[in-house]
Structures are given as C-alpha cells and as structure tokens.
Amino acid sequence: MDTPSKPQLHVNTERLRKDIDDLARIGLRKDQGIYRMAFSEGDRAGRDWLRQRISDCGLEFHQDGAANLYARLNWNENIPGVIAGSHMDTVPSAGHLDGALGVVCALEALRVLQESRIKLKRPLEAVSFSDEEGRFGGMLGSQAVAGLVTPEYLYNACDLDGVTLTSAMSQFGLDAREALHAQRAPGSIHAYVELHIEQGPVLDRKGLSIGIVDAITGLFKWEINLIGVANHAGTTPMDMRADAFQGLAEFAAQLDRVLAEYGSPHSTATIGRVELKPGAANVIPGQVVFSLDVRDTDPHTLGALADALRRSLSAIARRRGLMFEFSVLSEIAPVQCAAPVVEAIDAAVNSLGLSATHLRSGAAHDAQIIAGIAPAGMIFVPSKEGRSHSSAEWTAWRDIEAGANTLLNTLYRLAA
Numbered sequence: 001m002d003t004p005s006k007p008q009l010h011v012n013t014e015r016l017r018k019d020i021d022d023l024a025r026i027g028l029r030k031d032q033g034i035y036r037m038a039f040s041e042g043d044r045a046g047r048d049w050l051r052q053r054i055s056d057c058g059l060e061f062h063q064d065g066a067a068n069l070y071a072r073l074n075w076n077e078n079i080p081g082v083i084a085g086s087h088m089d090t091v092p093s094a095g096h097l098d099g100a101l102g103v104v105c106a107l108e109a110l111r112v113l114q115e116s117r118i119k120l121k122r123p124l125e126a127v128s129f130s131d132e133e134g135r136f137g138g139m140l141g142s143q144a145v146a147g148l149v150t151p152e153y154l155y156n157a158c159d160l161d162g163v164t165l166t167s168a169m170s171q172f173g174l175d176a177r178e179a180l181h182a183q184r185a186p187g188s189i190h191a192y193v194e195l196h197i198e199q200g201p202v203l204d205r206k207g208l209s210i211g212i213v214d215a216i217t218g219l220f221k222w223e224i225n226l227i228g229v230a231n232h233a234g235t236t237p238m239d240m241r242a243d244a245f246q247g248l249a250e251f252a253a254q255l256d257r258v259l260a261e262y263g264s265p266h267s268t269a270t271i272g273r274v275e276l277k278p279g280a281a282n283v284i285p286g287q288v289v290f291s292l293d294v295r296d297t298d299p300h301t302l303g304a305l306a307d308a309l310r311r312s313l314s315a316i317a318r319r320r321g322l323m324f325e326f327s328v329l330s331e332i333a334p335v336q337c338a339a340p341v342v343e344a345i346d347a348a349v350n351s352l353g354l355s356a357t358h359l360r361s362g363a364a365h366d367a368q369i370i371a372g373i374a375p376a377g378m379i380f381v382p383s384k385e386g387r388s389h390s391s392a393e394w395t396a397w398r399d400i401e402a403g404a405n406t407l408l409n410t411l412y413r414l415a416a
C-alpha cells in the first residue's frame, strides 16, 4: 500500500524527451547509426553534452579515474549512496537507446528529486560508465569501480585497429593508470539500479511496459581452433581427409543435444564467427577458427556445459584426426539481483500501476559487475521486435516514460 509518506513522483516528460533526442544526434552518421565508441570523437561529444546537462541543472559533476561521469545530489562520501546509470558509449552504427536511456533517465530522476526538495537520507548519483560496449574489452568503467581492473589490462588493452587504451585515453587528456583509483570500497554503495532496453523480444511480444530483472546471465566465450590438413579437393579421397570444417559442422550439430542434456531451458550457445583457412573452393579446409558464446544464469550449469562441450570437441577431433586448441576470451559470472532492490522496483511499479513481469537478462550489463560490490537491480523496457545494436532499435515513448518513472520512484524508495 502506498502511504502519503511515499509520494508518487513523475519525470518531466518534455525535458526527458528532449535529452534523449539531443543525445541521439551525437555521433549520428549518414547510415542513421550512432558512432560513440569509447574514447572516439563521438564519445567525446557525448561526454561534453552530459557534463553540460549536469551543470545546467545545478547538480555536482564528478569524473573518476576511469573517466566515468557522475551527477551527484546531496553528495556525502560518509553515507553509502544510491547510484543509477548505464553507459553512453556505443557499438559502431548503434541505436539511440542502448545505454543512453539508462544514463539520461538517471539524470532526470536526480533532477526531479532535487526539484521536489524531498528530504532524502542518502546521497544519489547518476553515472555513465566508460567503454561498456567493448572497444577496449568492455565494462572498463564498472570494472574499475568494482576493483577488477589490473595494470596489465590497462597497459595491454587495444581495439581492433591496434589503438591502445592508453593512447586513446591520452587523446582525452587522461592517464589510463588512474582507472586503478576509481575503485569504490565494498559497502560504500547502498544500491545500484540500471534502466536498460531489454534487447530481447519478451516484453514486446507480451505487450508489457516493464521488466523487473531477477538475474543476469553469465557467459563464457571461447575461441576454438580446429587444425586438420589443407589438401586438394579433387585428389584426396574422403576417407583420407582431415577436414577442419567437417569437424566444426559436427560440433555445431551437437550443440542442441549438449544444451538439452547439460543445460537449463534458458541456456544458449552461439557460434557467431567462423574463419575457414585457406578458404578456397577447391581446397579442403585445413583449419577453422570459430567463436563459441554460451550463457546461463546458474554457475553450475555453465560449468557443466563447459565440460560437456570440451568433451564433445575432443571426441570429434580425435575421430577426425584434427588437433584442437581453445582459448577463453571472456568469462562473466551470472548474477542474482539483490532482493531489496528488486522489492523497491516491484513497489514502484505497483504504485504507478504499470504492466510488468519478472524476467532474466540474457545480455551482460554494468549492473552485473557492480553487483560484485553492491546490491544491484535492473529495470527493462521493451525493445521493438527485440532489435538492438542497430539503428532499428526502438521503444515506444509511453514505455520509456514508464521506465523513467519506475527508475525515479525506485531511487526515491531506496534513498528516502
């Protein structure tokens, strides 16, 4: 039940819409995609815009060593505060909502709370984390806050063109090593809330405005190398071949069975990139390098899947006379959202009378990293047809407003 001590707050729709529209023009190119990759010119313009918006409304601006940008309300470093946010960097040719929505709505929530003059027990911050999307590996900002960044990583990280993180940050007048100082002590954050587009089809198909996230899937990403013998496609009999692609094809055909046997109904496995060598129509592929991305919300299930997939690969390789190597590109542990944060979101949704469901996130987010040092939760709004990481990304305005109001009232409940 809502009592008068818990007023229902509403965002300033016009101001929020203008911010989302303005930010959507920053880094926009002719293909209608947005290019704000971390520490690119687009990112710089986005950062300048956010800093200006923060100072326009009289909130305190702060930038930490990892170049995370914060707006602060009632800042007091001795009281664990409530943080909301996401990221403003994008993949190349991105849509206008992934990440940006969470940052702009967090800023709007702080503006409304500031204007309301309601007395709050806790300080509030709106944050935009650096390099979530992975120009230099991904989740740089949140990992720095969670104390997961190492000097080796900062020194070695580079993008696909070989530009190092160190040099990209120095173009911004920043010293990458300062990221080691962005760490926050465990216990110093009361709660972290991230509003994000779902990037999946569930809410859109069900016609619901809000998703309350219970868990964020963990994942492992491998690069697998099957090595056989490249040979003449005409003169080598079928039973004398070591065809690397045939090995991959057999492995791919086994994924469904391995998931059914060792996974959960929510497990996923994806081979998203394949490179055949030498890659000629009349040559037996002597080598295939491919990626494997596997996700689930349970760490034990992920472990069982990893073991089963390794066994399957080595059996196929042995039978087909192939060598097999694999390297782990990334591993992210699954995360259960914190009960007090989930309850605050539930209460906010109920007080606003919005249509909602509980679900899990199949995509990785900064919230997953911050969950390592603070109670964390996520609010999803629908993605039209589940589309994301493309200019086709779209969410109806009424759902954006519903998400922004849910975030605002959740923050109020956590900070009051």
Ligand SMILES: [Zn+2]
Pocket (backbone or CB within 6 Å): 087, 098, 099, 132, 196
């Ligand atoms: Zn995102």
